[in-house]
Amino acid sequence: MIETPDDYVIEVQGLRSQFGDHVVHDNLDLNVRRGEIIGVVGGSGTGKSVLMRSIIGLKHPDAGTVKVFGSEFYGADEKTRLSIERRWGVLFQGGALFSSMTVAQNIMAPIREHLGFEGELAKDMAALKISMVGLRAEAGANYPSELSGGMKKRAGLARALALDPELVFLDEPTAGLDPIGAAKFDELIVNLKETLGLTVFMVTHDLDTLHAACDRVAVLAEKRVIAVGSLDEVRRTDHPWIQEYFAGPRGRAALAAKAS
Amino acid sequence: MTMTDSAAHFDIDLASDGLLRLKAFGDWRARYMKPIDAALRDFADDSVGRDIIIDMSGVARLDTAGAMVLQRTFQACQNRTVNSKFIGAHDAHAELLRQIESHLAPCHVEPFHRNAFLKMTERLGEGVVNATRAMLELWDFIGHTLVSGAKLIVRPARMRWRATVHHMEETGLDAMPIVGLMSFLIGAVIAFMGAKILRLFNAEILTVQLVGIAVLREFGVLLAAILVAGRSGSAFTAQIGSMKLREEIDAMRVLGLEPIEVLVLPRVIALIIMLPVLAFCAAMLGLVGGGLVSWLVMDIPPALFMAQFEENIGINNFYVGLIKAPFFAFVIAVIGCFQGMEVEGSAESLGQRTTLSVVQALFLVIVMDAFFAMFFLEIDY
Ligand SMILES: Nc1ncnc2c1ncn2[C@@H]1O[C@H](COP(=O)(O)OP(=O)(O)OP(=O)(O)O)[C@@H](O)[C@H]1O
Ligand SMILES: [Mg+2]
Numbered sequence: 001m002i003e004t005p006d007d008y009v010i011e012v013q014g015l016r017s018q019f020g021d022h023v024v025h026d027n028l029d030l031n032v033r034r035g036e037i038i039g040v041v042g043g044s045g046t047g048k049s050v051l052m053r054s055i056i057g058l059k060h061p062d063a064g065t066v067k068v069f070g071s072e073f074y075g076a077d078e079k080t081r082l083s084i085e086r087r088w089g090v091l092f093q094g095g096a097l098f099s100s101m102t103v104a105q106n107i108m109a110p111i112r113e114h115l116g117f118e119g120e121l122a123k124d125m126a127a128l129k130i131s132m133v134g135l136r137a138e139a140g141a142n143y144p145s146e147l148s149g150g151m152k153k154r155a156g157l158a159r160a161l162a163l164d165p166e167l168v169f170l171d172e173p174t175a176g177l178d179p180i181g182a183a184k185f186d187e188l189i190v191n192l193k194e195t196l197g198l199t200v201f202m203v204t205h206d207l208d209t210l211h212a213a214c215d216r217v218a219v220l221a222e223k224r225v226i227a228v229g230s231l232d233e234v235r236r237t238d239h240p241w242i243q244e245y246f247a248g249p250r251g252r253a254a255l256a257a258k259a260s
Numbered sequence: 261m262t263m264t265d266s267a268a269h270f271d272i273d274l275a276s277d278g279l280l281r282l283k284a285f286g287d288w289r290a291r292y293m294k295p296i297d298a299a300l301r302d303f304a305d306d307s308v309g310r311d312i313i314i315d316m317s318g319v320a321r322l323d324t325a326g327a328m329v330l331q332r333t334f335q336a337c338q339n340r341t342v343n344s345k346f347i348g349a350h351d352a353h354a355e356l357l358r359q360i361e362s363h364l365a366p367c368h369v370e371p372f373h374r375n376a377f378l379k380m381t382e383r384l385g386e387g388v389v390n391a392t393r394a395m396l397e398l399w400d401f402i403g404h405t406l407v408s409g410a411k412l413i414v415r416p417a418r419m420r421w422r423a424t425v426h427h428m429e430e431t432g433l434d435a436m437p438i439v440g441l442m443s444f445l446i447g448a449v450i451a452f453m454g455a456k457i458l459r460l461f462n463a464e465i466l467t468v469q470l471v472g473i474a475v476l477r478e479f480g481v482l483l484a485a486i487l488v489a490g491r492s493g494s495a496f497t498a499q500i501g502s503m504k505l506r507e508e509i510d511a512m513r514v515l516g517l518e519p520i521e522v523l524v525l526p527r528v529i530a531l532i533i534m535l536p537v538l539a540f541c542a543a544m545l546g547l548v549g550g551g552l553v554s555w556l557v558m559d560i561p562p563a564l565f566m567a568q569f570e571e572n573i574g575i576n577n578f579y580v581g582l583i584k585a586p587f588f589a590f591v592i593a594v595i596g597c598f599q600g601m602e603v604e605g606s607a608e609s610l611g612q613r614t615t616l617s618v619v620q621a622l623f624l625v626i627v628m629d630a631f632f633a634m635f636f637l638e639i640d641y
Contacts, residue, residue, distance in 0.1 A: 086291075099505075099606035104369040115290055121297045121329075123369055125290075128328045131363035141368035145605035164290045164323040195356040196323055 009034050009167055009199045010055055014064035017050050024050050026223040028064070037193055037200040039210045042220030043241065048203040049093055051220065052169050055201070056090055057081075068167070086114050089160035093171040093203075095152035097144040103155045104130065104140035110162045129158040134184055149176040157185075161192070170202040174209050186212040207246075207254035219245075268292040268326065272303065279343060280310050282333070285318035288326025300329060304336035312337040316357075317348030327353075327360040335364060394602070401598045405528060408520045423526035431492040431527075432534025435484075436541060438491075443483050443542035447475050447549030455558050464558055468565055471550030472573040480543030481535075481581045482629060485588040488535055489621040493596035496527055497617040500600025501610045509601070519601070528593040535589035536582055543581055576641055584632050591628065592621045 010032035017025040024047040032038050040048050053059040055066055057073040065072060069084055076084070097106050107126040111117050117125060130140050133154040144152060153176055160168055173189075174182040186209050192198045204210065210217055210231060218228040219242055227237040235246045245251055266286040273281050282303075286292070314334055319326075334346070346357055373379065412419050454470040500523055503509055512519050547569075554560040560568075599617035603610050 100608035102370060104367055108369075111290075115325075116294055117297075120301070121293065123366065124328060124332065125325060126369065127365065127367035128324060128360070128363050130367045131365060132324070137365055137367040139367075141371050143371075143605060161324075164325055191359065195352055195359065 007033050008067075009069060010201065011067040011070075012051075012055065012064070013066075015051075015054060015061050015066060016063035017047065017054055017059060018062050023223060025054075028224040030218055030225050030228065032199060032201055033216075034199055035193065035197050036215040037189060037202060037213050039214035039217045040201065040203045040220060041205065041210065041217060041245070046220045047223070048220055049171055052090075052171055052201065052203060056088065056169060086163055087165055088167040088169065089163060089165035090169045091153070091156045091160040091171060091173055093175075095144070095156040097152060097155055097159070099144050102141050102143055103135070103147070103158070106144070106155060107159050107162050110159065114163055125162065126158075129161055130155075132161070133158045133188065134181065150178065150181060153177060164196065166197070167199045167201070170200065170204075172203055172205065174204065174206045179208075182206065182208065183212070185209075189213050207250055208257065211254055211257070266320075268296055270296065270300075280307055280312040280337065281315060282312060283315040283318060284330065287321045288319050288330065289321055289323045290325035293325050293329055297329060300333050304333045307337040310337050311343040313344065314346045315348050316346055316350075316353055319349070319353060322353045322356055324356070324360060327356045328364070331357055331360050331364060335361075397602075398595075398598055401601070402594055404520050405524055405594055405597075408518065408525055409528070412521075412525065418521065419529075420522065420526050423522075424530050427527050427530035428534050430495075431488060431531055432537055435488060435491055435534075435538060439484050439487050439538050439542050440545045442487065443475075443480060444545040444549040446479055446483060447471060447546030447551075448553045449549075450474050450479070450546075451550035451553035452557065455554070465560065465568060467550075467554055467558065468560070468568040469572050471547065471554070472569055473577055475546035475550060476543050476573070476577040476581045478581070478629070478633075480546050481539035481585050481588065482625070483546075484535060484538040484542045484585070485592065485625045486622060488531065488538065488589070489592045489625060490618055492531065493592045493621045494614050494618050496593065496596030497600040497603075497614045498610065500524075500597055501603030501613055504601060504603045505605075505607075505610065524594075524597040527597055528590060531589040531593040532586045535592075536585035539582060539585040543578070580632075580636055580641065584629065587628060587632075588625050591624050595621045595624065 008031045010030070012028060012030040015025050015028040015030075016023070017028075028051070030051075040051065042048050050059060054061050055068060060074065066074070069087060071080060071084070073081065073084060097103070098109065101109065104123070104126045107129050108117075108122045111122050111125050126140065127137065130137065135151060135154050135158065139147070139151060139155070142151075144155065147155060153173060157170070157173060160170070170189075174185050177185060189198075189200060189202075190213050193200060200213075202209070202214065204214075214231065216229060217231050217234045218225050219234060219237075219239075220226070221239070221241050226239055227234045227242060234242065246255075268284070268286045268288045270285065271283045273283075312334060314330060316322075316330075330346075334344070337344070346354065349357060374382065451467055451471050454467045455464055458464050458466050458470070500509070503523075509519050509523075512522060551562060551565045554565055555562060596617050599613040599620070603613045
């Protein structure tokens, strides 16, 4: 298949990110296709979260270009930015819920702001999202400080999905979920992808999620993407970290689980 | 089949067979739901218990918001006979509608509320109970701080010098310019106003006494305390409060680090050392301000000012000012840290506690100052 730029939702070219002298990314390239779930893996501190922040415009690239939906977020005018922001949803590593609002109010915040929904319709939407991510209806009235870690993740996801985005960024969505919850989460993501044509950029350490949900995997190491492709392709790559990652006990267990 | 990318809209027709038919067209995504939501609600209210067929063949795009609105309408109308159904949906749309069906239950949005009168009474009671509790807890906290402080005297090796010096710099040294400037200006203003009134009695020279006593006894230390309460008391609350929010305080406790010893004592000690220094500088600059105005406006040259000052103002005034500083410092630092420890849950609570910390510290400083004034008046010092 010949790919045209139109097929790419995210295009990162020659990205360089650094904090002071500490270079996190150097000449990093990554393209994400429309309608796929891409899993980004890499050791702790290799810059997965920083990559995500660069793409969503929270960190200015020190060099290179980052395009989302075909336009560069940086240098775009206010209107373009707003229209891009409406089309994506973000789940941060720590949940990043607004602490002074209840869960339902957290979800209603972007709905009110961007869609102008009021009253019942906004509440209905919040209820829908809360139920979809597997929270109980009562949890809607809880403040974030009253939730468990896993519930915060779910609430964060519900807020990320509030606007029915075309593109979602998930930073370690299944970390802190129980295995059953994590499996349901994978199912939910795949489901959303299939029914809504969602594109998902997912940072994860969870090998089961890679098997169950991801269409492609990108491996971050040595300040760039060292391998990208289907899980099988990446697994065959001859790089020590990749070999250790997939051939380690957890990698084999996940593979066995998939095979059975 | 209309596959245009137009906004969501719908037609309703009542066929001869008594079935309601709702035909949906266009783009049923979240952004187009707002205009048609009310109409669909009214329609659903009017059609409770009717058989309904929703024709999806004209729907070009659908997302969870659109599916939710359609399902809701469907659920509200249908009387659960086999005749009610969705027809003509694309596979993906049908799947989405099916999935949404189980997620339609309403959720709770706000914490449970009683009626307004009960709520008011409840708040009143809560306020009284909380105020009492806070008072007791504050005493408890002061006690803990004093005990930890006493332990330090027994075992000075446990003193955290690095932190203490850091706080001394932040609360003392960094505050120096602003405290000095304020105090200089206040000294100048007192001299100016005093001169204006004393001139009426031909007693302009008494301006020196006025400035001297006011600045040494009261304004130097009070200004320094007020600025430090606003500057450092609030900072203490914010620092400790945000640590509390991120469970850092809990982490300290389980690691066997006593928060009072690690966080509170260095701040309290730093302030107890630095506030007298600040008060001293404030007093000196206040005198300079007063002296300058006396010189420029009233032609009292510095030499005369000094002579007059030396003759009429006892060193006791200076001591009275300075002796108050450590007490004020203790109160400001303890309240700041205490309110920080009381932060709970949300960013909002952090804000409230920070405000409270400054207000309480200022209030107590001024009350204490009044008591000191009465005390020194009584003992005639
Ligand atoms: N605000 C910052 N200031 C300075 N350095 C930073 C900052 N944010 C991240 N870094 C550095 O960038 C590197 C990458 O961090 P990042 O958070 O992206 O790691 P990660 O791949 O997401 O790790 P993990 O899997 O543990 O979440 C780290 O070495 C980190 O120290
Ligand atoms: Mg990370």
